[in-house]
Amino acid sequence: MKIAVLAVDGVFDTGLAAVQDTFHTANELAASLPQPVPRFEVSVVGMRRQVRTALGLRVPVLPPDPRSTPDWVVVPAPGAKMPEPLLAALARPELRDAAAQLCDWHGGGARVAAACIGGFLLAESGLLEGHEATTTWWLGPLFRQRYPGVHLDESRMLVASGDFVTAGAAIGHLDLALSLVRQVSPELAAVVARYLLIDARPSQAAFMIPDHLAHADPMVQRFERWARGRLDQGFSLDAAADALATSKRTLQRRLEAVLGKSPLSYFQDLRVERAVHLLRTSSAGIEAIAAEVGYADGVTLRALLRKRLGRGVRELRLKG
Structure with missing residues (x-):
């Protein structure tokens, strides 16, 4: 060849x-x-x-x-x-x-x-x-x-x-x-x-730093700051648009244009980032970490980590 x-x-x-x-x-x-x-x-x-x-x-x-x-x-x-x-x-x-x-x-x-x-x-x-x-x-x-x-x-x-x-x-x-x-x-x-x-x-995905991506656009950066303050709560596109004084359509379109993903998907990225940080820097159990990032149970968080990062909880803790 x-x-x-x-x-x-x-x-x-x-x-x-x-x-x-x-x-x-x-x-x-x-x-x-x-x-x-x-x-x-x-x-x-x-x-x-x-x-x-x-x-x-x-x-x-x-x-x-x-x-x-x-x-x-x-x-x-x-x-x-x-x-x-x-x-x-x-x-x-x-x-x-x-x-x-x-x-x-x-x-x-x-x-x-x-x-x-x-x-x-x-x-x-x-x-x-x-x-x-x-x-x-x-x-x-x-x-x-x-x-x-x-x-x-x-x-x-x-x-x-x-x-x-x-x-x-x-x-x-x-x-x-x-x-x-x-x-x-x-x-x-x-x-x-x-x-x-x-x-x-x-x-x-495991290496991405979401706030570095957010800095590419002022609206995305404002959304990122708003989202980080409520990772333990449910996501609402209406609430996000109201907080940023924009329309849902504009917010959706802006994140898609800059990041190639929806506001909900980026919100989940931030949850994953926070969960990985807690896994690597604390001894908290998976159920406690799930609650801190807004998931009802550890099973849901485990599945999300495996889907997004291709790694399980044990692998992530070892990497830390």
Whole structure:
């Protein structure tokens, strides 16, 4: 399998290394399997002869080969982690050229995988329009605003849609590369995961910080403050709209536009965040914690934690 890793100036060091290390490890371990497995032919490609990583390391890159189309193009994250630097980076000629190159590769039959903030570069190309995707969780509001035609679910760690695969934040680069190894050989992917200590991370939800997302919009931030003061009570959209001096429809529409979820769903996110904090920092029982975050019993809270985070009470307490 031919893989082109598209590196731009300021690329996230860990992301670039994680992708290459995963494929290199897969090639090393393939010989240990009883059945032969095709090798991964990996090249680092860029729009310049050399790129400098976010931490200042110089990386030699190859120019795109017009005579050959890779099977997969992997886009590691640019190093910009906050909205303003990221938007400035996306406006650079090098990244616009990289987005155009992605279109050329895809037109020639290549599939494209992007991790973390690399999903922004893929979305800039227009190729994700109409597709499902994920990205780094704290930039979900910006992604949703900039690319309204992409069906974003930033709670997921890995999303496959058509010819594209996108992965969540930071260490999602490992999940992304491992998913491509799995396409060649599920057995090899399992071995690589054990060697690199990659555990299952089906969701980013456990890592999200809801109030960071709320800061993307004044109305959402006001709703978040109101909601935190009544997590032990029942949710009422009428009461929320009255408290914020707005209409139910406006509040509903604003949260959907910024966070991609309803006021009730976000209210439940805040309850989950508070419950996890109590599980990790107190010795209170599940029934007491359930009451503190507005649920009638521990069974309901257990089910919600498992559904939202993919983890049970015991796992969450161990993590704390």
